[in-house]
Amino acid sequence: GRPGSGAAVPGRLATSQQGGSKGKRAAAQPLAASAVTETPAPAIAPAPPGRPAVDAPRRRGGRGAGGGHAAWKSVRQERWEGALEVEGELPLWLDGTYLRNGPGLWNLGDYGFRHLFDGYATLVRVSFRNGRAVGAHRQIESDAYKAARAHGKVCYREFSEVPKPDSFLSAVGQLASLFSGSSLTDNSNTGVVRLGDGRVLCLTETIKGSIVVDPDTLDTLGKFEYTDKLGGLIHSAHPIVTDAEFWTLIPDLIRPGYSVVRMDAGTSERRLVGRVDCRGGPAPGWVHSFPVTEHYVVVPEMPLRYCAKNLLRAEPTPLYKFEWHLESGSYMHVMCKASGRVVASVEVPPYVTFHFINAYEETDEEGRVTAIVADCCEHNANTSILDKLRLQNLRSSAGQDVLPDARVGRFRIPLDGSPFGELESALDPDEHGRGMDMCSINPAHVGKRYRYAYACGAHRPCNFPNTLTKVDLVEKTAKNWYEEGAVPSEPYFVPRPGAVEEDDGVAISMVSARDGSAYALVLDAKTFQEVARAKFPYTMPYGLHCCWVPRNSNA
Numbered sequence: 001g002r003p004g005s006g007a008a009v010p011g012r013l014a015t016s017q018q019g020g021s022k023g024k025r026a027a028a029q030p031l032a033a034s035a036v037t038e039t040p041a042p043a044i045a046p047a048p049p050g051r052p053a054v055d056a057p058r059r060r061g062g063r064g065a066g067g068g069h070a071a072w073k074s075v076r077q078e079r080w081e082g083a084l085e086v087e088g089e090l091p092l093w094l095d096g097t098y099l100r101n102g103p104g105l106w107n108l109g110d111y112g113f114r115h116l117f118d119g120y121a122t123l124v125r126v127s128f129r130n131g132r133a134v135g136a137h138r139q140i141e142s143d144a145y146k147a148a149r150a151h152g153k154v155c156y157r158e159f160s161e162v163p164k165p166d167s168f169l170s171a172v173g174q175l176a177s178l179f180s181g182s183s184l185t186d187n188s189n190t191g192v193v194r195l196g197d198g199r200v201l202c203l204t205e206t207i208k209g210s211i212v213v214d215p216d217t218l219d220t221l222g223k224f225e226y227t228d229k230l231g232g233l234i235h236s237a238h239p240i241v242t243d244a245e246f247w248t249l250i251p252d253l254i255r256p257g258y259s260v261v262r263m264d265a266g267t268s269e270r271r272l273v274g275r276v277d278c279r280g281g282p283a284p285g286w287v288h289s290f291p292v293t294e295h296y297v298v299v300p301e302m303p304l305r306y307c308a309k310n311l312l313r314a315e316p317t318p319l320y321k322f323e324w325h326l327e328s329g330s331y332m333h334v335m336c337k338a339s340g341r342v343v344a345s346v347e348v349p350p351y352v353t354f355h356f357i358n359a360y361e362e363t364d365e366e367g368r369v370t371a372i373v374a375d376c377c378e379h380n381a382n383t384s385i386l387d388k389l390r391l392q393n394l395r396s397s398a399g400q401d402v403l404p405d406a407r408v409g410r411f412r413i414p415l416d417g418s419p420f421g422e423l424e425s426a427l428d429p430d431e432h433g434r435g436m437d438m439c440s441i442n443p444a445h446v447g448k449r450y451r452y453a454y455a456c457g458a459h460r461p462c463n464f465p466n467t468l469t470k471v472d473l474v475e476k477t478a479k480n481w482y483e484e485g486a487v488p489s490e491p492y493f494v495p496r497p498g499a500v501e502e503d504d505g506v507a508i509s510m511v512s513a514r515d516g517s518a519y520a521l522v523l524d525a526k527t528f529q530e531v532a533r534a535k536f537p538y539t540m541p542y543g544l545h546c547c548w549v550p551r552n553s554n555a
């Protein structure tokens with residue numbers, strides 16, 4: 001039977017006792033044509049039947065793009081579903097669906113996007129049940145993707161690309177449409193979250209790119225319609241989502257600052273909790289993500305700031321839609337969730353981060369909160385990572401040690417009115433090869449004291465994070481998983497039901513291997529050893545963020 005609907009597998013126990021951790025077991029279902037639905041994309045990068053999994057080189061920006069790693073090649077068909085061959089032993093408690101979003105399609109015929117973040121969203125699903133796995137992927141049907149497919153060209157403003165004037169509107173029209181937001185992309189290629197009410201939402205940094213999907217069929221169900229009047233064009237790509245709430249930040253480019261907003265589960269109405277005014281610079285700092293504690297929202301203001309001028313330019317600038325303003329200072333603000341009041345605003349050393357890992361409160365003997373600790377994947381205040389994520393760099397520099405150093409940056413924000421906060425490395429970055437990004441933690445510890453973070457690290461020489469790392473923030477050590485030629489995506493922590501210990505569970509990552517194969521890798525989160533891999537029968541590009549939908553979570 002199809003995993004997810006079948007009964008327990010006979011002999012499962014015997015197999016698990018005898019099998020070595022890498023023992024091969026037949027897939028739940030043979031990979032017969034009947035198990036597969038494949039729709040070659042008509043206008044975008046058509047995939048003639050019978051072509052090999054990895055294409056021969058094609059012209060600049062073409063799908064082959066000079067050979068290179070399969071992680072940076074467009075997904076070959078719009079959709080697929082089928083049983084996966086499992087090597088090793090999947091835990092029987094692992095019962096639910098892992099979803100991963102990311103920019104998996106960078107080519108329109110012979111035209112190729114330039115930056116990793118430009119690609120059209122590819123949603124990947126691996127459903128686990130009874131030790132078996134079914135995989136699937138599907139392109140998200142955003143307006144931007146549908147228009148590109150229909151016209152064979154870029155029609156909306158993506159992360160680094162702007163449509164040619166004849167592709168959307170006249171230059172004047174573009175200016176007008178930028179302010180109305182109509183030319184901005186809704187290509188929801190960054191994250192995927194499961195809201196407390198069960199809706200599954202794909203996200204990017206444009207608010208219109210909030211798209212509801214069906215986690216089983218991967219169907220695009222439609223835009224997430226925010227029913228409030230808050231407006232805004234862009235928000236943090238990473239809301240903080242709990243069973244009860246959804247918190248996000250909306251940067252204000254006109255009057256530099258941020259709105260902190262909350263949406264209760266079961267509603268589509270965001271409410272303004274408070275506002276943070278920027279302390280420096282002509283525009284707010286880029287907020288790809290932010291952390292919360294139990295009682296506070298932490299609002300970062302980094303010197304890498306949005307730039308209205310760059311938003312309008314046709315050609316990408318070195319920092320895309322952003323500008324580096326070292327002179328403007330770097331800040332961390334803290335807002336009380338209950339009152340919306342800013343209770344601290346401190347200057348900190350310069351920093352560059354996409355991803356906050358977590359934050360928590362420090363208290364004195366009387367239980368008063370004295371400081372906030374906030375951890376992030378910090379790129380040593382160096383913006384060069386953005387350029388390193390250009391596809392041409394990723395494709396051409398494999399094997400060269402060009403990945404800039406990164407670390408777990410730990411902020412300490414005093415709440416006693418002091419004007420300065422601290423930023424230090426939480427552990428020696430050599431523990432994880434001086435690569436650090438794409439993190440997850442045990443969701444039960446969001447906003448609370450925690451010990452473990454899972455992320456991508458580096459095994460040098462490398463041009464991109466190529467390991468999975470489990471960081472112990474108490475012992476200040478890391479355990480690393482590495483396989484030559486592998487490009488693994490974010491290790492997503494899934495707790496074992498009933499677990500008490502913080503690291504009782506698994507970390508799941510999708511790996512694009514050098515030989516063009518791809519698999520979902522399941523690591524025991526405690527030992528960080530592989531317990532199983534579920535193999536896709538085709539190449540899967542790199543992808544970004546994930547979520548976990550437990551089975552019957554809405555029952």
Ligand SMILES: CC(=O)/C=C/C=C(C)/C=C/C1=C(C)CCCC1(C)C
Nearest residue numbers: 117157158159185190204205234321
């Ligand atoms: C994939 C990822 O990590 C980031 C994606 C960011 C995007 C798509 C940003 C898009 C933007 C525009 C289309 C115009 C306005 C500015 C900005 C938010 C950068």
Ligand SMILES: CC(/C=C/C=O)=C\C=C\C=O
Nearest residue numbers: 190354385436437465544
């Ligand atoms: C993939 C990435 C950084 C890798 C470098 O260490 C950042 C992705 C950001 C968007 O989600």
Ligand SMILES: [Fe+2]
Nearest residue numbers: 190237288354
């Ligand atoms: Fe992200």
